[in-house]
Amino acid sequence: MTIADRLVLKRQRHLKWRALDPLETALMVLCGLLLFGFCTTVIFDIITREIGRPWLWLQEVTSTFFIYAIFTGTAVATRRNDHLCLTAIADTLSGTARTVVEIATRVIVLGVALCFIYFGYLNFLRGFSSFRMPSMTPIASLYAAIPICGALVALFTIEQLINGLRNGFAHDEPPEPPPHVMAIEGIAPAPGGRT
Numbered sequence: 001m002t003i004a005d006r007l008v009l010k011r012q013r014h015l016k017w018r019a020l021d022p023l024e025t026a027l028m029v030l031c032g033l034l035l036f037g038f039c040t041t042v043i044f045d046i047i048t049r050e051i052g053r054p055w056l057w058l059q060e061v062t063s064t065f066f067i068y069a070i071f072t073g074t075a076v077a078t079r080r081n082d083h084l085c086l087t088a089i090a091d092t093l094s095g096t097a098r099t100v101v102e103i104a105t106r107v108i109v110l111g112v113a114l115c116f117i118y119f120g121y122l123n124f125l126r127g128f129s130s131f132r133m134p135s136m137t138p139i140a141s142l143y144a145a146i147p148i149c150g151a152l153v154a155l156f157t158i159e160q161l162i163n164g165l166r167n168g169f170a171h172d173e174p175p176e177p178p179p180h181v182m183a184i185e186g187i188a189p190a191p192g193g194r195t
Contacts, residue, residue: 015081015160015167027076027152034069038062056134064142071145075152078109081160094170102169103161110157116150 041062048055076082090101124147127140 015163015169016079017159017163020079020156020159023152024076024079027072027079031069031072031076034065034072038065038069041065060132060135060137067142068145071149075149075156078113078153079156079159090169098170099164099168102164106157106161106164110154110161113150113153113157116153117147118150120146120150 041058044055045058045062048058090098090105093101120143124140124143127143128138130139131137132139132141
């Protein structure tokens with residue numbers, strides 16, 4: 001089992017196109033790198049301030065990591081269907097009621113994604129008239145994350161709508177292998193902490 005296979009959830013496979021799995025994997029890796037960068041720059045910011053030699057530009061880097069991590073994470077959560085409250089409501093239903101709730105949920109998410117694209121793009125364009133200090137980088141560099149996120153969320157939502165209408169939204173999930181099998185495959189530690 002490759003790292004990519006481990007990162008792409010098998011849950012709700014019937015709602016996903018395999019062609020987008022590499023994109024999900026790349027976004028998951030990017031999320032990890034962004035969070036690592038955010039944590040690292042926060043630590044460096046604290047250290048440099050404590051020793052009396054603050055790096056003022058470090059806050060710009062930290063905010064960039066933070067903002068891109070949030071919007072990348074939003075796109076990944078959409079692909080993985082990780083908005084738990086909405087998923088939990090739909091999972092309690094069956095038949096036509098489930099289909100209606102699943103479609104309504106995704107139409108609302110699609111509407112939000114389209115707002116991200118449109119208004120995010122407008123903010124991106126306006127961002128060229130404001131600059132971040134001390135680097136004088138246009139603030140548009142931060143606003144670019146919004147329409148990119150919107151485009152990814154829209155893509156993943158359309159993917160789920162099409163596949164849900166074709167295959168049905170409710171689908172029996174394959175059972176997880178027992179813990180000892182997962183340990184052998186390197187997915188999880190065996191009971192008792194052995195690997």
